[in-house]
Amino acid sequence: MSNKVVQAMYNDDDILMDAVKEVRAAKYHIEEVYTPFPVHGLDKAMGLKGTRIAITAFMYGCVGLVFSVWMMNYMMIEDWPQDIGGKPSFAFVQNMPAFVPIMFEMSVFFAAHLMVITFYMRSRLWPFKEAENPDPRTTDDMFVMEVVVDGNEAELIAFLEKTGTVEIKVTEKH
């Protein structure tokens, strides 16, 4: 199995979007698209599956909520009950309204941080990782579409040249 890919470069996101649709219609397999900014609708055009990060966010929020309930119960009711503003902390239920802001903040905190960590792990990003983008210009103003060479290479290049690309490179992917 060859790891050969064709990298077609575009200088406009609209042209890129049309190219992605054409390439998919011609049944070529798009390995990856590198863009300097999120292109609206690109995920749908590439036929990527919907992200499930929203589901993890909900679950992390629930974890945060449960954690804050346990934490406030331990701090304010069990370990060191205090009388604040004439509201003695002998029962969690009776003091619950005062804990609601903390419960809310903890849900948000857990959902946000764990979601970011999940996203990094899923995208295989970590400190000192070497950049994967094939060309530094994709961090500035260029878009690169990577298409797997599967069969006739010359035919694929000829096809891609018609999609408005400004530069084509054939390379081995590791």
Added chain:
Amino acid sequence: MYTFSSKLKTLSLALMIIGLLGVGYGFLSAPASVDEVKVLLQESHNAHGEVAVTVDHAVAGSDDVAQSEEAHAEHVYHLLKNKPWSALYVALFFFFMISLGTLAFYAIQHVSQAGWSIVLFRVMEGITAYLPIGGVLLFVFFVLSATQNHLFTWMDPEVVANDMLIQNKAGYLNVPFFLIRAAIYIIIWVLYRNYARKMTIAQDASTDLSNYRKLFKSSAAFLVFFLVTESMMSWDWIMSLDPHWYSTLFGWYVFASMIVSAITTIALVSIYLKGKGYLEFVNNSHLHDLAKFMFGFSIFWSYLWFSQFMLIWYANIPEEVTYFVTRFNDYKVPFLGMVVLNFVFPLLILMNSDFKRVPWFIVTAGIIILIGHYIDIFVMIMPATVGDQWFIGISEISSVLLVLGIFIYVVFNAMTKAPLLAKGSPFIKESEHFHY
């Protein structure tokens, strides 16, 4: 052009007739004298069993008890007399609030020059068509309140004479000034509504954007006026029912209820019309946006509800906390139940992005939200007017049916008057192609 189907017309007329009969029954069945109330109280005492009766006999000799029983019976009599009035008031305010909230949302769309919502303008204009009728009904109700009932206790000179706190507020809380304020709010809101409607229809036929610019400016001015008067309206019409109590975020709290009910109604009417084959230009991305607003404003409402509650609960100042003590003692089920309906249900049902595009999910969530906010208004008004004598019975349900009938008739009738697409707006293309 939309045609008002005869089925819907019959439904609205039937609702009005059933509602009217029920409201009439509610007024007729209210006790006519204190003696009747005494009989009622005695019956309910007897129903509690032998123990209560013997206790009654044991203390019946004392004059004090007899006197306090007399006072109690009179108190209950006044509460029961208020009940049909309050039921009507809750329903009138609820539908007026939906219409007013829609008008505010509509003005926001003009001022923010939003692109997505233009295909829904005619639906919103239809809903705000209820504003003049609802305003007149409410105004008549306030005029009657000054003489016919005791909903607003500060309107009663006898009460004011014995109450220093209300005397201090008399410069603001007096009947003529109250009615003048109500008239000013209603008239200016209705003027903006009619002006905006005229301008969007004129824009459909015009070739330049002059109407559109006028609409933008008038909407911005309206929003400034609305944000001040909405707050004052909520003090006047609802907060003054408890003339000793005040909350500084009450206006926002009422507004949150208003806007979420309004957007829910826009969504429900749009789904209904789409189901009937109209609004072919409204796609599920538009519904998605409405559902996002329903979700967001439900949480906004919960935030304000809780902010108001927690500060008063924590500070525990007697004059403030009575408001919630009454609600916890006498209204526990509706008061806490509406938090479930208005917060937990929308949160769980509408959280998922895909569900927000499914009409029957929006309809289910919408009906729950509307019921929840009806109860919200109910719990804002009833504790002050009928106290522990509340009950969701014939008066309450018929009042809702009556006003719902009028609302449906007026709203759908107004929608037959103009094409359902405001095609003159410069952003109409963007709105038609809107997708997410």
